[in-house]
Amino acid sequence: MFNFLRQRTRRRYLASQPVQDVLWQKMLLLPLLRGLNEADLALLKDHAAWFLHTKTITPVHGLEIDDELRLLIAVQATLPILNLGFDAYDDWQEVVLYPGRFISRDLYTDAIGLVHQEMRVLSGQARHQGAVLLSMMDVIEAPYHPSSNVVIHEMAHKLDMRSGSANGCPPLHQGMNYARWKKVFSKAFQAISRQAAMGETGTIDLYAAENPAECLAVCSETFFAAPHLLRESYPDVYQQLSLFYRQDPAARRPQYQYRPVFMMRGWV
Numbered sequence: 001m002f003n004f005l006r007q008r009t010r011r012r013y014l015a016s017q018p019v020q021d022v023l024w025q026k027m028l029l030l031p032l033l034r035g036l037n038e039a040d041l042a043l044l045k046d047h048a049a050w051f052l053h054t055k056t057i058t059p060v061h062g063l064e065i066d067d068e069l070r071l072l073i074a075v076q077a078t079l080p081i082l083n084l085g086f087d088a089y090d091d092w093q094e095v096v097l098y099p100g101r102f103i104s105r106d107l108y109t110d111a112i113g114l115v116h117q118e119m120r121v122l123s124g125q126a127r128h129q130g131a132v133l134l135s136m137m138d139v140i141e142a143p144y145h146p147s148s149n150v151v152i153h154e155m156a157h158k159l160d161m162r163s164g165s166a167n168g169c170p171p172l173h174q175g176m177n178y179a180r181w182k183k184v185f186s187k188a189f190q191a192i193s194r195q196a197a198m199g200e201t202g203t204i205d206l207y208a209a210e211n212p213a214e215c216l217a218v219c220s221e222t223f224f225a226a227p228h229l230l231r232e233s234y235p236d237v238y239q240q241l242s243l244f245y246r247q248d249p250a251a252r253r254p255q256y257q258y259r260p261v262f263m264m265r266g267w268v
Contacts, residue, residue, distance in 0.1 A: 019049045023068055026068060030075070031144055032224065033143075047074075047086060051078050051086075056095070059136075060097065065097065072139065073095060076143060076149060076151035079224060080220065081159075092131065095131060098134070101135050102135065103121055104125055124150040124151070124153060128161055132154045147226035147229060148205060149221040152221040152224050153217045155220075156220035160216055167212060169212075173244065176243055184239075185240070191234075192204070192209045195209070197209075204218060204226075204234075205218050223249060224249055
C-alpha cells in the first residue's frame, strides 16, 4: 500500500510539474544522451524532474545557479538509474555544489589505530550516509567529456554504498552472481593496478587502481561515457555493468576513437 501511494504521488507531481520543454530541448543536445530512444528519454525526463523535487541542490561559496544547471545535474545523476527505479537513490537527499574543485578534510585511522586528517583537492565526493559534493565546472564539462563523467562516478559510489560501504560490490539484482561479479572486478582491478604501478598508459582512467570502490566508479562512468572503450578493454566488466544498470550503451551509441586516459584525478 505504501509503495502504491508513493507511485501515485510521484505520477501526480510529474503530471503537474514537468520539466520545461525549453530546458529539456537543451538536454537533448548532450553527447552523453546520444542514442537513447523516445521511451528512454521520456523516462529520464521524469526521473530528472523527480530528482529535482526530492533532492536539495545546495550551492556554496556564493555560487548562484539557474534551473538549467540544476537540470543538467539531475539528468546526469539519473541516467545510471534509468531502468533501476528511483528508489535506488532513496537513502540520500542532497547535492552540494562548489564553483570549482574543493578541499576535503577527511579523517582516517591507520594500521596502528591513530587517527589522521587528510586534505585533498577534489572534483566530486560521495559521503557515506550524506551528501554528494560536486564541482560546478566539472559538472558542466562532464556530459561532453569523451570518456569520463564525475556525476556518474559519484552516483556509482552512492549505489555501491547501499551494500553498507563503498567496497566495489553493490547489492546485485536477482539472477546476478556475486561470485562472478567479484571475480570479474578483481581481475580488472589487478590489471589496472599493474598498469598504474608500472607507469603505463591505461585504456581507462588509472584512478581505478586506488581501490575496488574507485574501480567500480571509474568503470561505471566509462560504461556510460565511452561504452565501446570499456567493452573492448574489459568485456567481462562491461557485461556485469550491463546486467547491473540494465542498459547497453554500446548498442545505442556510435563508436568513437578514444584517447587513452591515464591522468590521476581528484574524484572519490
